Amino acid sequence: MSMELIKPGVNIDFVGKMKYAVIFSSILIIIGIGSIIYHGGLNPGIDFAGGSIIQVKFSKNISADQIRAALKSTKLENSTIQQFGVHEFLIRTHESFSDQKMLAANVEQPLSTAFNKDFEIRRVEVVGSKVGSDFTRKAIIAVILSWLAMLIYVGWRFEFRYAVGGILALVHDVIITMGAVSIMNMEFTIATLASLIFIIGFSINDTIVTLDRIRENVKLNPKQKLGDLINLSINQTLSRTVLTSLTVFLTVLALYIFGGAVIHDLAFPMLVGVVIGTYSSIYIACTIVLTFEKMKPSIMKRK
Amino acid sequence: MFKDLKIRIAITAVVCLAALYFLIPTFVSNIPSPLDQYLPKEKIHLGLDLQGGMHLLMEIDTDKALESMMERTSNDLKESLMENKVRFRNVEKAEGATISMELTDSAGKTVLEKVLKDRFPDLEIASSSPRDSGQLVTLKINNKRAIDLKKLTVEHSLETIRNRVDQFGVAEPEIIPEGDNRILLQLPGVKDPERAKNLIGKTALLEFKIVDEENSLDEALRGNIPEGSVIAYGTREDKASGQRGQVPYLLKNKTLLTGASLETAKVQISDRFGEPHVSIKFNAQGAADFDRITNENVRKRLAIVLDGVVHSAPVIQERISGGQAQITGNFTMDEARDLAIVLRAGALPAPVNILEERTVGPSLGSDSIQHGILATIIGSLLVILFMVVYYRLSGAVADLAVIINIILILAVLAAFQATLTLPGIAGMLLTVGVAVDANILIFERIREELRTGKTVRLALNTGYDRAFITIIDTHVSGIVAAIILVFFGTGPIKGFAVTTIIGLLASLFTAIFITRVIFDYVMQNFNIKKLSI
Numbered sequence: 001m002s003m004e005l006i007k008p009g010v011n012i013d014f015v016g017k018m019k020y021a022v023i024f025s026s027i028l029i030i031i032g033i034g035s036i037i038y039h040g041g042l043n044p045g046i047d048f049a050g051g052s053i054i055q056v057k058f059s060k061n062i063s064a065d066q067i068r069a070a071l072k073s074t075k076l077e078n079s080t081i082q083q084f085g086v087h088e089f090l091i092r093t094h095e096s097f098s099d100q101k102m103l104a105a106n107v108e109q110p111l112s113t114a115f116n117k118d119f120e121i122r123r124v125e126v127v128g129s130k131v132g133s134d135f136t137r138k139a140i141i142a143v144i145l146s147w148l149a150m151l152i153y154v155g156w157r158f159e160f161r162y163a164v165g166g167i168l169a170l171v172h173d174v175i176i177t178m179g180a181v182s183i184m185n186m187e188f189t190i191a192t193l194a195s196l197i198f199i200i201g202f203s204i205n206d207t208i209v210t211l212d213r214i215r216e217n218v219k220l221n222p223k224q225k226l227g228d229l230i231n232l233s234i235n236q237t238l239s240r241t242v243l244t245s246l247t248v249f250l251t252v253l254a255l256y257i258f259g260g261a262v263i264h265d266l267a268f269p270m271l272v273g274v275v276i277g278t279y280s281s282i283y284i285a286c287t288i289v290l291t292f293e294k295m296k297p298s299i300m301k302r303k
Numbered sequence: 304m305f306k307d308l309k310i311r312i313a314i315t316a317v318v319c320l321a322a323l324y325f326l327i328p329t330f331v332s333n334i335p336s337p338l339d340q341y342l343p344k345e346k347i348h349l350g351l352d353l354q355g356g357m358h359l360l361m362e363i364d365t366d367k368a369l370e371s372m373m374e375r376t377s378n379d380l381k382e383s384l385m386e387n388k389v390r391f392r393n394v395e396k397a398e399g400a401t402i403s404m405e406l407t408d409s410a411g412k413t414v415l416e417k418v419l420k421d422r423f424p425d426l427e428i429a430s431s432s433p434r435d436s437g438q439l440v441t442l443k444i445n446n447k448r449a450i451d452l453k454k455l456t457v458e459h460s461l462e463t464i465r466n467r468v469d470q471f472g473v474a475e476p477e478i479i480p481e482g483d484n485r486i487l488l489q490l491p492g493v494k495d496p497e498r499a500k501n502l503i504g505k506t507a508l509l510e511f512k513i514v515d516e517e518n519s520l521d522e523a524l525r526g527n528i529p530e531g532s533v534i535a536y537g538t539r540e541d542k543a544s545g546q547r548g549q550v551p552y553l554l555k556n557k558t559l560l561t562g563a564s565l566e567t568a569k570v571q572i573s574d575r576f577g578e579p580h581v582s583i584k585f586n587a588q589g590a591a592d593f594d595r596i597t598n599e600n601v602r603k604r605l606a607i608v609l610d611g612v613v614h615s616a617p618v619i620q621e622r623i624s625g626g627q628a629q630i631t632g633n634f635t636m637d638e639a640r641d642l643a644i645v646l647r648a649g650a651l652p653a654p655v656n657i658l659e660e661r662t663v664g665p666s667l668g669s670d671s672i673q674h675g676i677l678a679t680i681i682g683s684l685l686v687i688l689f690m691v692v693y694y695r696l697s698g699a700v701a702d703l704a705v706i707i708n709i710i711l712i713l714a715v716l717a718a719f720q721a722t723l724t725l726p727g728i729a730g731m732l733l734t735v736g737v738a739v740d741a742n743i744l745i746f747e748r749i750r751e752e753l754r755t756g757k758t759v760r761l762a763l764n765t766g767y768d769r770a771f772i773t774i775i776d777t778h779v780s781g782i783v784a785a786i787i788l789v790f791f792g793t794g795p796i797k798g799f800a801v802t803t804i805i806g807l808l809a810s811l812f813t814a815i816f817i818t819r820v821i822f823d824y825v826m827q828n829f830n831i832k833k834l835s836i
Contacts, residue, residue, distance in 0.1 A: 002836060003693050008754055055667065104497070122667040124496070126660040131360060135793075142791035149783045157776055194726065194788055194796045198733065198803070201784030205737075205777040209744065212773045240747040243693070244740040247686045251736035254682030255729050260674030262352070262667075266726055266799070270733075 006239035014282060015231045015290065021283035025172060028276075032179015042178065045187035045265075048136045050129035051094040054107055058087045059118045067091070070114030074106040085261045088122075096128050139193045146200045147171065154204065158211050165288035166207040169280040173203050173273055180272040191265035198270060202248065203277030206241050207285045213237050214289070226293045230286050238282075245278040308827060311820045318812070319707060322714035329717055347717045348475075350724030352795045353672050355665035356491035357499060361655045363460045363484045365453040368653035369400035369444065372452065376423065377402045380442075383422050389414045390437075400444060401429060407437040415440065457484055459652045464488070464503055466648035471502055471641075485658070489794075496662045498637060504655050506610050507645035509562030511596070512554045514604035514616050520553045531556050535606070537613030537632075552613050554606050559596050561650070564589025566626075568646035570639045573631070579639035580631040583646060590626025598622040609642075661794070675728035682732045683709070686739055694746050696835035700821050701742035704813040708738050711809040712802055721805075724798030734806025737781065741814035744770040744777075746836055759834045763822055767815070774815060778807050 036042055046053055056067075064081040067089060071077060079093035097103045103124065111119055127135075147167055155163035174196055181192060213233035221229060252274055256267035327334070329346045351358050374396045381394050390408045397403040406412055412431065419426050419442075429443040444452070461480055468476045468490065477489035493499045515532040523534055537550045566586040570579050585593050597605070597619050606616040607630055614632040634642065687705065690698035712731050716723050749766030757765065781803070788800035825831060 122664040124662045128658045131659045138791045142787055146784050146787050153780055190796050194799050197784050197788050201781040204780045208776045209773055240743050243743045247739050248736035250685040251682040251732050255678045258678035258681055
């Protein structure tokens with residue numbers, strides 16, 4: 001007797017519940033975009049906005065307020081100070097410390113005075129605004145290019161309407177994940193970008209598997225209604241979809257919990273994206289394929 | 304593809320052994336002597352985020368290089384025009400890399416054109432307009448030459464920076480040109496970022512100029528700088544208070560000699576105070592020039608100017624032959640050593656700006672390695688456990704494939720000397736999650752086929768065949784997304800994309816090919832009635 005999370009012959013009426021999915025997704029998107037607007041746009045990290053990050057580890061317990069007090073009347077007075085692991089803090093500022101002497105004067109000396117040299121500067125990142133705007137441009141191109149590449153690939157392997165469904169589902173995933181990043185008030189960094197592109201590559205997988213089955217079933221039963229075939233295909237592939245998402249989710253979770261604070265920018269959006277990506281390939285991609293079908297019922301017969 | 308099972312087993316064995324072969328240096332630290340010649344030397348190359356070090360992105364100000372070239376050209380041009388008896392006024396370097404001048408004679412332009420053609424083929428007349436009886440002319444470098452010059456400037460800078468980094472003693476530095484005028488430096492293990500940056504980014508233009516003692520420095524400081532002279536500053540440390548103050552000098556504009564004439568430079572300790580100074584030796588031509596200059600300027604002061612700062616201005620007591628000189632000026636030992644390095648490596652042809660700097664300390668790097676390994680082990684174990692629980696023996700086969708997949712990723716990284724970064728480790732772990740997808744697809748399909756009452760053999764064949772094309776599709780789409788990231792990501796993130804690509808390619812081999820070999824082997828050698836799936 002083999003173990004089965006999803007019983008064979010399962011028949012959930014996904015297609016019938018699509019309108020709830022549309023409502024659900026719309027709410028998520030509105031909340032996400034709402035949060036981005038509320039926060040005055042995405043919260044760009046120094047990769048995109050330019051600025052400096054200094055990671056300092058202390059040998060004993062110290063509060064962010066103590067650090068803020070120590071940095072008073074330096075150029076880092078208005079910096080953001082964030083706890084980052086045990087006894088460890090990130091100091092962020094929009095100032096680009098291209099000159100190491102400024103860093104020494106504004107960080108090392110005041111901290112030495114206040115904390116008796118019981119600390120270690122473990123990381124310094126300085127990004128000039130020029131590079132920041134380069135990265136921003138590249139990031140936007142990268143995301144759009146990934147969408148386009150998937151559109152072309154799926155369009156070539158399947159049909160254009162399938163591809164449109166798949167890609168709109170990806171846009172859906174990216175918006176909701178960015179919304180989640182915004183709600184958590186996390187910074188948008190290059191790592192966030194990398195996880196968005198990973199999500200795009202991952203989410204399209206589920207969509208491809210489902211679309212593949214739809215195509216197979218359409219060939220086997222050309223007379224049956226597409227809505228029914230889509231429902232059948234989703235149910236047939238449901239077990240695989242859930243299992244794969246589970247294994248990927250487990251690895252991302254391990255990464256998030258054990259990978260250290262440095263990797264959180266990469267792991268958190270992935271946690272959200274893996275769940276949303278799975279949901280969207282079942283509901284959103286198929287909803288769009290079906291909507292297309294209702295608009296142009298003739299296409300299917302020709303293929 | 305390969306029908307014969309023996310051939311497929313052989314392929315699997317060869318690939319696995321090759322992978323292990325490339326990983327020997329990474330996991331075995333001391334290979335005994337005769338053996339080590341037959342083994343690869345390269346360990347897996349760790350990114351700066353894992354081993355600590357400095358990442359610098361620098362921009363070479365090529366426009367400045369053009370401007371200073373025009374500055375020099377304008378002086379030569381003046382001389383040429385005088386030789387050719389052209390009457391002119393106000394030849395000077397103007398906005399951008401241009402030279403403006405006023406020709407006071409109506410025939411001047413024709414002669415100017417001839418002079419340009421014969422002596423300055425790189426220059427062309429950008430615009431001219433009548434002024435009084437003559438003309439106002441603007442000259443610029445012709446575009447093709449300007450592009451060439453900028454390119455040369457970047458190449459020269461790259462060369463110089465490479466020299467400096469080599470002499471500074473960084474193990475395995477990476478110095479890569481990027482775009483038109485940028486240089487990316489990866490310097491593992493740099494402990495003093497400030498010193499490294501000073502050493503690399505310093506223009507290090509060494510100039511020898513005569514101090515203008517015919518005119519009054521005070522008058523010049525009040526704003527009446529005599530024609531042909533400039534004000535420059537030096538620093539002086541007050542021995543008593545330890546405070547550094549600025550000292551102004553009035554110098555003759557003309558540069559008599561530059562660092563380009565140096566043969567070598569080294570640190571020496573002066574006998575009297577035990578203070579380090581840099582002793583320089585000129586090359587043959589430089590020594591001859593220095594001999595002549597000192598001979599012509601006895602009793603005058605010769606200023607040694609580095610990047611516009613006067614280091615010292617000793618009085619020339621007598622003619623100096625032999626081409627030796629000293630640069631003194633309150634150096635620490637490190638400062639003196641670094642100055643000697645930059646003088647030996649030569650001046651940068653243009654100033655550089657640091658656009659991006661990322662420094663990771665070694666302790667953070669080793670923390671990251673530990674976290675990365677821990678996350679990978681726990682994540683992989685979760686997946687491995689899940690597969691065994693869910694798919695029994697078939698799951699164990701998939702797990703074997705996943706483990707081989709990880710080994711292959713590491714082996715490819717080692718063999719091609721690709722860099723493993725923290726996001727790269729994350730990519731490897733994620734590949735584990737994604738790679739079992741291929742097996743899940745196959746196994747689910749096999750279960751479906753078994754449910755329809757097919758025999759084990761037939762169900763296996765159909766499962767693999769049906770799932771194959773879907774697996775190709777999912778892998779290709781993942782690889783395409785990762786390739787986009789390779790082009791747009793930087794440093795550590797590029798590492799994420801690279802390991803993901805390697806992992807997906809390896810997964811095509813491990814999840815489809817290797818697992819099938821195992822199943823086929825078992826089916827051929829044992830009489831399997833019921834599949835553990």
